[in-house]
Ligand code: ADP
């Protein structure tokens with residue numbers, strides 16, 4: 142279905158034109174895809190249309206939102222449009238904030254909340270219609286929920302209705318994923334937007350976005366004087382910096398300066414969303430890209446940056462990273478200036494940079510670590526993630542990495558099943574490392590400190606690197622003389638600025654980024670709320686630091702390192718690394734866990750890493766904290782350096798990393814024989830008695846085995862050689878014993894008497910030829926057995942005997958008197974007839990004393 146609005150009435154939103162088709166489509170289709178531009182009324186109107194048409198029956202219309210702020214604001218708006226109280230007919234639920242009630246029929250919620258709801262209500266019984274809003278953003282949980290919803294419709298909930306909405310959709314991909322879905326596409330009214338880029342100038346490109354935005358503002362206000370200005374910044378910090386800069390410039394004097402982001406009060410958020418009398422400059426996160434429409438904007442200033450979830454390999458967790466936006470996202474942002482009148486969009490990057498940007502955002506699924514997702518799905522009863530109906534399947538390597546991490550964290554057992562710990566971890570809306578860490582701190586008088594550590598790890602490093610010596614010394618003075626962890630310094634520095642209300646001067650005194658520290662504090666509060674809501678005991682008077690360090694170890698067992706000398710370390714997976722010079726942990730601590738690991742290169746088959754935020758670990762903690770990966774094993778080995786003896790040691794390991802080895806006294810003779818046999822087979826030990834005769838015997842056995850299978854003689858291959866060696870080495874304790882070991886007694890018993898007799902007959906050591914001589918047969922040539930004789934010794938012989946009952950022709954190496962071969966042949970008669978005359982001519986002169994017939 143393709144519908145284009147015809148002359149929209151001024152006071153009605155574009156989707157209003159499609160009320161009939163939308164209601165009909167949802168009535169008759171399990172899945173409906175709605176594509177309409179931002180501001181058409183999708184989020185606020187469609188849920189109401191479906192409710193008013195009675196399509197939800199007695200059930201709830203659940204609207205999934207990728208963002209908390211959008212869920213809250215949409216619920217408030219829709220409740221107001223329906224003249225109701227928030228939490229009555231219309232409500233919302235986001236993390237830490239539930240405004241729904243028993244009468245709620247339209248429920249806006251973040252997709253993470255819906256996913257968790259599935260744990261105790263796997264069929265989503267209360268929901269009649271599930272609406273996926275802003276699906277083009279391709280958040281991981283949106284993808285995941287759509288897969289789960291698709292399965293629900295196909296199996297247990299054929300009555301459930303799905304509506305997938307977005308401003309820009311790849312409807313072809315989605316249509317193929319939801320076969321039979323009705324597609325409704327509404328085209329909006331937009332005005333032209335003039336797009337401007339920064340002129341090519343490398344210097345300006347590197348300036349902070351708030352400076353660039355301030356620089357371009359006069360031009361923007363000159364060319365678009367009548368409307369509001371919308372500025373896109375990646376996060377709260379950049380928004381605040383921008384507002385501060387803008388306050389200083391005269392052209393912005395008569396404008397109302399407003400922030401718009403998720404951490405504001407509802408009143409502040411509404412103020413930014415609703416136009417007033419005064420002209421405004423709104424500085425927003427990408428919430429204003431498509432989630433919320435601000436009326437009256439005629440100019441956009443776009444930093445071209447976004448804070449999005451991604452995997453940070455340094456800390457081994459998903460975190461928010463600031464990066465460049467895609468071309469599609471830039472086009473959306475620019476479009477915000479052309480809703481009500483022609484506008485302009487000022488991009489704070491060059492055209493050259495623009496051309497290099499990706500066309501679209503990568504789905505979050507392909508950017509983040511999937512451990513948390515895997516845990517969530519396991520809890521929902523979905524064990525095989527490779528078989529899950531993904532709209533975009535994750536790379537198999539990503540699934541394997543997730544599985545390995547969950548196993549080492551003890552959330553999954555060796556068969557990939559959820560453990561008791563895993564069940565508990567899955568109920569936390571956090572990365573499994575962090576939930577594992579908080580669980581470890583339960584009732585240990587350290588939970589708030591752990592929450593702070595988790596928060597500090599998620600944020601950018603609060604400790605500034607470029608500080609002068611006086612500042613550094615002041616900072617170091619915050620911890621005692623014998624620090625065991627870099628985290629202690631981080632915590633002390635945070636407390637220092639927190640006690641001084643995050644004032645800039647306090648930060649400058651000890652080189653701390655106060656804004657990052659403040660954000661970490663807020664995050665700590667949230668984490669603590671989660672921990673408490675999960676029933677963890679968070680009492681802490683004086684943090685129990687040993688418990689803190691143990692908990693950190695449980696969260697990062699794969700970041701354990703053993704110092705091998707100085708700052709060099711070994712890690713699991715054959716990785717090698719060194720401790721970052723900023724670490725304050727003294728070198729005498731041999732066992733460390735790093736909260737931050739940075740890959741710095743790849744050497745000969747090994748990965749080179751730098752370890753930061755390290756903590757000294759005591760060996761006895763390993764078994765307690767990392768039960769899933771801890772083991773003690775007995776290793777038997779050949780000690781080539783220590784006298785060539787077989788030795789045993791007890792290795793304490795975490796995964797494949799050997800933490801410590803202890804020499805053991807006793808090695809059983811079986812163990813010794815096995816190791817020595819392997820060393821001998823590898824050529825590291827030579828048995829004196831294993832000479833050419835032995836090899837000849839083996840060659841004879843193999844010749845018979847190959848050519849006279851009826852004799853029943855088994856061949857001696859690599860495996861049999863090792864078995865022979867193990868028998869020869871039996872009773873030996875070191876290389877010396879093996880060198881002197883007897884070989885023949887073992888060989889003699891290898892074959893039965895009948896088999897030995899068959900070898901003697903079919904592949905004898907010597908053989909009688911026509912002239913009565915009995916030369917030895919050589920078996921060392923892969924081309925076949927031969928005799929080697931001087932010409933004179935072969936006189937009176939025209940035919941050579943055969944071996945193996947006629948199956949193998951014997952060859953003759955015919956030698957000159959000097960023992961140099963003159964010909965190799967298996968046809969002596971021909972030699973005498975064709976070649977002998979010439980041979981005689983050549984040799985007679987040189988060897989006149991010999992007989993020449
Ligand atoms: P869409 O989802 O298609 O982008 P919405 O349903 O969010 O559209 O918005 C439709 C209209 O309602 C827009 O013009 C927008 O300005 C207005 N609107 C939505 N939410 C609010 C709000 N909280 N305050 C003021 N106006 C709003």
Ligand code: MG
Pocket residue numbers: 180183184185274275431432433
């Ligand atoms: Mg919307």
